[in-house]
Amino acid sequence: MVIGMEELLKQFLEFLSVEKGLARNTIESYRRDLKSYLVFLRSQHIPDIKFTSKTTIISYLLLMQKSGKASSSISRACAAIKSFYHFLVRERYIQEDPTVNLDTPKLEKKLPRVLTVEEVERLLEQPDTSNPLGFRDKTMLEVLYATGIRVSELISLTVDDVNLDMGFLRCLGKGSKERIVPIGSFAVNYLRQYINDVRKKILKGKSTNILFVNHMGQALTRQGFWKIIKKYARKAGINKVITPHTLRHSFATHLIENGADLRAVQEMLGHADISTTQVYTHITRTRIKEVYDKTHPRA
Template identity: 55%
Template sequence: MNMIQDFIVYLEDEKGLSENTLESYNRDLRQFKEYIKENDYDSIDQVNKTAIITYLMYLQKKGRAASTISRSLASIRSFYQFLLNIGKVSKDPTINLQSPKQEKKLPNILTLKEVEILLEQPDINSPKGVRDRAMLELLYAAGIRVSELIKLDMEDINLDMGFIMCSRESTNERIIPIGKMAIEMLRDYVSNHRNSFIKNNIESALFVNYHGKRLTRQGFWKIIKSYTKKANINKKITPHTLRHSFAVHLIQNGADLKSVQEMLGHSDISTTQIYTQIVESKIKDVYKKAHPRA
C-alpha cells in the first residue's frame, strides 16, 4: 500500500485535481489500507472482490452514508486501475462492483429574505466587516465555490465592467457578471480597507486575513458560522448554501438552465438540473396551499 502516495502524485500531476479532491482520495485509501492491514492481507494483489465488498459492508456498519461509501469505492476503483496500468497488480478487484444507491437530497437554500438577513450581519463600520460583507455579497452574486472565492486575486476582478474571472481547478477560465451591491462592497473593501490587512505589498490575494495572507477555507468557515449564529436563521447554512440559493433564485426569475450551468461551472448540465427540481417542488407547494381544489 506504499503506492498510495505515487497514485496521489499521479492524480496531481496528470489529472490536475484540486487539493481538496486529492485529500479525499488520500483519506479514503489510507482508511482502506488500515482495514486491509488489520485483516491480514499481505499484498494489494491479494485483495479480491469479496474483500472489498466486506470493506464496504464494514463502512455501512460504522454508519457511513451511502454517498461516503460510494466515494470510497470510487477512490479504490481508481487506485486499482492505476496499479493495473503500471503493472503492480494482475487484476482489478472492483470490476462490476456497484455503488450503493444514494437518495438524492435536494440542497438546502435560503429565501430572498433570509439571504438579506445573512448579508446584513457584518458590521460595515469596521475593515473586517466590510471584507466579510464583500465576500458574502460576492458568493451570492456570482454563485462561486468557497475554494474559488479564496483563490481570487486582485487581477481577477473588474469592478468597472462588473465581472470576475474564475477558474475551477485546471479547467478553462469563466467570466461571471456580478451585481451592483457586490460591486459596491468590493470597491469599498479594495479601495478603503484591504490595505489595513496587508503586510506585504506583493500579496496578490483579493481576500486576506489578519496576518495579511490569503484567507483559507477554514478561516471562511469560521466567518460564515459566526454570522449564521448571529442571523438566527433556523436552517443549516454552509458556504455552499449561498451558491445553491444563487442558482435557484436565478431559475425562479427566468434564467435558462444553460446560462446557470455556465455561471456555476458545471461540466454536466444534469448537475444543474437539480435546482429545477427545487423550483418545481416549491411551485407544487404553493399550488397545494393556494388552489381551492388542490
Template identity: 55%
Template sequence: MIDEVQDYLHYLTVERGLSENTLQSYQRDLKQYTTFLMKELKHKELNEVRRNDIMAYLYHLKDAGRASTTIARTIASIRSFHQFLIRERVTDQDPSVHIETPKTERKLPKILSSQEVENLMEAPESNSAFGIRDRAMIELLYATGIRVSELIQLNLSDVHLTMGFVRCVGKGDKERIIPVGRMATEALTTYIENGRGKLLKKKTTDALFLNHHGNRLTRQGFWKILKKLSRAANIQKELTPHTLRHSFATHLLENGADLRAVQELLGHVDISTTQIYTHVTKTRLKDIYSTYHPRA
C-alpha cells in the first residue's frame, strides 16, 4: 500500500502540479488511512478494501474527536486516491463511490478592523532593516491579499513597482498579476533600497524577503514575526497570515468592489469560495444597524 500511495503522490506532483502544503495534507491523510487498513483491519492489498472498511475508518476518526471539516477532507483524499487506483488498474472496484461527505458549517473568517490594520502597520520598528522588511511584508499582504506561501516565494523579478504590480504563482502553479497600492509600493521601495541589502550578508539570491541569515524567509519565520507584531500592536483577537487575506477581501467588498474582481485577485477558482466574504459584510451591516438604529 505504501508504494501505491507514493505513486499517487508522484502523480499529484507531476501531473496535477499541486502545492507542497496540499501534497503534505494528502500524504498525511493517506498514511493514516492505509495504516488503519493494514494494522486494524489486517488488509494486505488495496483491492481487498470495501465500503464498510472506509466507514470503519471514518467512525474511528469521529470517535477520536476529529472535526467534520477534517473528516470531509479525508473523504476527499480517499476518494481521489481510489479513483487513481482504478485508472491505473491497480484495483478493479472503487469502495469510496457511495460514501457521503458530512455537511460542514462554514465559519465566517475573522478579520481586522481598519484601525487594527493601521495599528499593525505601525508596529514594526522603522529604524532597522528587520522592521523595514516587516512593514513591507505586512503592507504587501494587506494590499494584495496573497497567501503567506505566495509572499515568501516572491523574487525581486516578480516585483514591478514602477508599473504598480506584483506577479505571484499560487495553487496549481497558476500565475496572478496583482496591483499594488501606493502605501505598499512605498514600503517595498524603502525595503529594497534600504533594508534588503543589509540582510543579504554578501550572499547572492533573488529572494525578495530574507531572514537574519540572508536566506529566503520561511513560513515559520513569518509566523513568528506576525505574532511579535500582533503583541506590539495590542491586537487581542487571534491573528494569522490568512487574517490579512480575509481583511483584504472583506474591506474591498465593503467599499463596493465587484465580487468577480475580488475572486480574480484572491486566485479563487470557484466564486462560491469568495462569496463567504459577502456573508461577513452582511453580518457587519447587521451589527451597525443594531448599534446605531434607534429602534433596532
C-alpha cells in the first residue's frame, strides 16, 4: 500500500507527540525540517519515500550547505531525517534504512557573534525609561544580559517565575527542562520597579500572569522582541549583525572571559552537552589573539 509522503509525515509527528511525548516546539522543528526535505524530493521528481537512498539524503544536505544554511541547521535537519526513516522502518513502510552509517557532512562551525562589554553598555542605555514601554524594554534587555536565557524563555516568563528577594528566576528550556538562573542586582532593581509599578500601567486593568506584555496586554512574540533589540542596536551605533541570541552569546562569553567555570555556564545556559558551551572558549581565545595582534609591539 502506497501512502502519501505528507501522510507519513503526519503519522510521524503524531508518534513524536503521543508516544515520545516531545515538546510542541521540538515537534514543530521536526515538521519544518521534514517539510523542506519533502519539497526537495518532489523537486527531484521522487513520488514516494521508498525510492530514496543515502545518495538522495546526502544531495539534500549538500544543497542546504550550498544555500548558505548554518551548520547547526544542517545537523538538525540530518537528525530529523534519520528519526523519520527510523520510524518508517519501525512501521514497516520501508525495509532498509538509508540513514544507517550516514554521517552529517563535515561543516565549518561558525562562531556566534558577540558584543563587547562596551557595546552591551551602549545597547542597554538606549531605551527611554521615562515611558512604560521603554522601561519594559530596558528591563528585558537587562534580564537577558544578566541571565543568558533564550528569547523564547524570556517571553514565556510569568510573574511567579521571578524571585526578587532571592535573586533568581525559573525558566523552562528545551525539552521542557526547568532550571534556576541567578539574576544580577541591576536586573533585579529594574524588575522590581517594572513588576510593582510599570507593568500595571501597560496592562491598564487587564489581567495576565505573563511577565513581559505588549501594549495590548498580551505576551510579546519572538519576532516582536527581535525588532526591539535591532532598533536599539541601530540607535547605539552597533553595526554588527544582531540576532535574538546576541545577548545570550555575549553573556556566556563575558562570563568565561572573566574566569567563570565552564560547567556553571553550561548549567545557566541550559545546555545538555558541555561541547555546546565550549564554543565560547574558542571565542575568547580568538579575541585574546586579536588583542595580542593589535597591541603587542612585535606581534
